[in-house]
Amino acid sequence: MSTVQLTLDEVHSLAAETLTRHGCDDENAGAVARVITDAERDGCHSHGLMRMAGYVATLKSGKVNGKARPKVEQIAPAVVRVDGDGGFAPMALLAGRQPLIDCARKNGIAALALVDIYHFAALWAEIEPLAEAGLCALACTSYKPAVIPAGGKKALYGTNPIAFGWPRKSGEPVVFDQATSVVARGEVMLAAREGHQMAEGVGVDADGNPTTDPNAILEGSLLAFGGHKGSSLAMMVELLAGGLIGESFSFEAAKRDNNDGGPPQGGEFILAMDPGMFGDREGWLDHSETLFEKITEQEGVRLPGDRRRTNRERNLRDGISLPQSVYDKILQL
Amino acid sequence: MSTVQLTLDEVHSLAAETLTRHGCDDENAGAVARVITDAERDGCHSHGLMRMAGYVATLKSGKVNGKARPKVEQIAPAVVRVDGDGGFAPMALLAGRQPLIDCARKNGIAALALVDIYHFAALWAEIEPLAEAGLCALACTSYKPAVIPAGGKKALYGTNPIAFGWPRKSGEPVVFDQATSVVARGEVMLAAREGHQMAEGVGVDADGNPTTDPNAILEGSLLAFGGHKGSSLAMMVELLAGGLIGESFSFEAAKRDNNDGGPPQGGEFILAMDPGMFGDREGWLDHSETLFEKITEQEGVRLPGDRRRTNRERNLRDGISLPQSVYDKILQL
Numbered sequence: 001m002s003t004v005q006l007t008l009d010e011v012h013s014l015a016a017e018t019l020t021r022h023g024c025d026d027e028n029a030g031a032v033a034r035v036i037t038d039a040e041r042d043g044c045h046s047h048g049l050m051r052m053a054g055y056v057a058t059l060k061s062g063k064v065n066g067k068a069r070p071k072v073e074q075i076a077p078a079v080v081r082v083d084g085d086g087g088f089a090p091m092a093l094l095a096g097r098q099p100l101i102d103c104a105r106k107n108g109i110a111a112l113a114l115v116d117i118y119h120f121a122a123l124w125a126e127i128e129p130l131a132e133a134g135l136c137a138l139a140c141t142s143y144k145p146a147v148i149p150a151g152g153k154k155a156l157y158g159t160n161p162i163a164f165g166w167p168r169k170s171g172e173p174v175v176f177d178q179a180t181s182v183v184a185r186g187e188v189m190l191a192a193r194e195g196h197q198m199a200e201g202v203g204v205d206a207d208g209n210p211t212t213d214p215n216a217i218l219e220g221s222l223l224a225f226g227g228h229k230g231s232s233l234a235m236m237v238e239l240l241a242g243g244l245i246g247e248s249f250s251f252e253a254a255k256r257d258n259n260d261g262g263p264p265q266g267g268e269f270i271l272a273m274d275p276g277m278f279g280d281r282e283g284w285l286d287h288s289e290t291l292f293e294k295i296t297e298q299e300g301v302r303l304p305g306d307r308r309r310t311n312r313e314r315n316l317r318d319g320i321s322l323p324q325s326v327y328d329k330i331l332q333l
Numbered sequence: 334m335s336t337v338q339l340t341l342d343e344v345h346s347l348a349a350e351t352l353t354r355h356g357c358d359d360e361n362a363g364a365v366a367r368v369i370t371d372a373e374r375d376g377c378h379s380h381g382l383m384r385m386a387g388y389v390a391t392l393k394s395g396k397v398n399g400k401a402r403p404k405v406e407q408i409a410p411a412v413v414r415v416d417g418d419g420g421f422a423p424m425a426l427l428a429g430r431q432p433l434i435d436c437a438r439k440n441g442i443a444a445l446a447l448v449d450i451y452h453f454a455a456l457w458a459e460i461e462p463l464a465e466a467g468l469c470a471l472a473c474t475s476y477k478p479a480v481i482p483a484g485g486k487k488a489l490y491g492t493n494p495i496a497f498g499w500p501r502k503s504g505e506p507v508v509f510d511q512a513t514s515v516v517a518r519g520e521v522m523l524a525a526r527e528g529h530q531m532a533e534g535v536g537v538d539a540d541g542n543p544t545t546d547p548n549a550i551l552e553g554s555l556l557a558f559g560g561h562k563g564s565s566l567a568m569m570v571e572l573l574a575g576g577l578i579g580e581s582f583s584f585e586a587a588k589r590d591n592n593d594g595g596p597p598q599g600g601e602f603i604l605a606m607d608p609g610m611f612g613d614r615e616g617w618l619d620h621s622e623t624l625f626e627k628i629t630e631q632e633g634v635r636l637p638g639d640r641r642r643t644n645r646e647r648n649l650r651d652g653i654s655l656p657q658s659v660y661d662k663i664l665q666l
Contacts, residue, residue: 076441108409246613280579
């Protein structure tokens, strides 16, 4: 496969310039380019430049507001609400992050409700800054129906990822980010692009028959991880990122969406807690290190996010290799 | 199998009297008897009278304080902390529930940190009253190592259940409660008692070899549900119910435990949120009903907790059938 070598600065410029050409102002373009660059930096290609086509499509179709000015509201003593003004999620998140951190440090726990946003990025990148600020954080968001409720035949839930982060003494937090489907839709898209088959048990085709063909799964449905348990968690995400914050469930988001190839309008729920305010004021950081030591002392066991950190070190040094086809597609845009 | 027929009042008296004979005062005995009765009422036998032997063992060994007087502290504006005084969890929970509800209604979101408790009950019964009070709630607790971190060989995590509840217009909330292991330890104990085999992929024996023998699994380890995803969630529960609130991780609880057959000392984390304070002040309850309709309109799909509700209706009317062996064992106690 022929590839193009790019530094991370070049990734950022490529993304930002493409977005501004399609109607984003500098601030919105910069916010989105940042999450795309961070995804490429960490080897998370499914959420990197590969998504540019989708971002651009939503700007072209006029669905997303490229000049969004999110409005932050302290809606309850421990709840911050950000109206994303119909823009991309990273912009709303930038507006809400510090208010969330301040609110958590004041109350011990706080929630951030992001509404009227278009979410197309990875959650780990949103959790990491909160954990780096010394907070325990959890985030989830829904999308459009892609996952079948356990026992059923028709997709109803989004892939509904849940991400969680915990601060570490090194300053590099432990962060996991996992779809409640067996695999994330981004991984299926990547397999379709690269011509790989998926494992069995990942999804079904449009008629509900098991298949390993990524294209057939993209037209069909994914299965929840761990059967009814993953399905329950997917329902929980619908309720947190939709029902709780007054935003759409996946099936509602799909109904309203123009299917331009980009994300639908939806919401996101983020939770932040200050462990120093729960009782173990001095010792909690050292205490949690004893758990991480126990986890990693077993051969074959890694902490969540370890692979991303390895990729990060390498890519910060060497830059990234982008498939020529993806690069050409972005230049065309 | 020969059985004894008991009304739910008889279940409660049997549990309460047995506990008071072994050193519980009326209040502590009543709190524990309540959760045991609720478990039997809902057909959740693994957390019902079957657990009496364990409760009694911890009183006999002097590990648990049967006369606990939990202390409630508003440790941060949105965090309530209850020191359980070394007693059974239901007593601490009774003390902390209303303060948690009040705190969530004041701040939009609130957390309850339960420490120095002995937790041996099902989480759904703790979530249900919060959801009945109109709150969205989440709870989790750890135990002693029983589950292997994904990729490893040695149990490190407890079965670490996560429970979640959401209010419904009917007044009967949707509640799920699921171990982060493929099956709960209680189910393995039940299979061992009843002589059933477990499914493949549930657990391994003491040497780390796959087995379907429940007794071998009880001596060995369980696997996390959904591979590394369930394993990440199990880690999250260790951090929430241990690291965050200044209580023990499962491996620490085990180290300190006297292995009398009852629960180890540990903690529990509970989250409560008032959906009316997140933005959709009037419509959230109706809105979530549209999701539940979509879920249940598919043939073969049930809402979490449906089976418990069916059991409840029947058992409230007919009482329960207890295996003679379990009944005899309790009478011996």
